[in-house]
Amino acid sequence: MKTLMFIFCISLLVVIGCKKANENLYQSEGVITGYDYRMCAICGxxxxxxxxxxxxxxxxxxxxxxxxxxxxxxxxxxxPMNVSLNWKHDTGVLGSYHYITVSKIMVIK
Incomplete structure (x- = not known):
């Protein structure tokens, strides 16, 4: 009986410890094309x-x-650089001018 309980506990630990290998760590992919050099009050x-x-x-x-x-x-x-990123629309004043807030980013080579 002890052996059966031991095998059950080990099996349970293995199942709990497993994770999906193909979890997507980033919500989006994008291309950073460069700096915005336009001359306006909200550009940059x-x-x-x-x-x-x-x-x-x-x-x-x-x-x-x-x-x-x-x-x-x-x-x-x-x-240009290809990136994976987590982002959301800026909720401040610049949000209406298509600014975003990036919380996580990684360059894809």
Whole structure:
């Protein structure tokens, strides 16, 4: 009986410890095309095209109000760069100007 209980406990631990191998860690993929050099009061930051954007009437590109260094990306990285990212629409004043907030990002090589 003890052996049967031991085997059951080990099997239960194995089942609980298993994870799916193909979990998607990022919600979207995109291409950072470069810095926005337009001359206006609300321009600036990085321009990004999000590939699988499900927003209603998405803009041609979004703005990220951060530098590459602030995102943890080397300043020597060449544009355009493919990235995976987690993001949401900016809820502040810049949100109506297609700015997004990036919570997690990784460059795809």
């Amino acid at each position: 930051g990085l321009e990004i095209n999000i590939k699988n954007d499900t927003s209603k009437n998405p803009p041609p590109f979004y703005e990220i109000n951060s530098s590459l260094a602030q995102l943890g990306i080397s300043e020597n990285t060449k544009f």
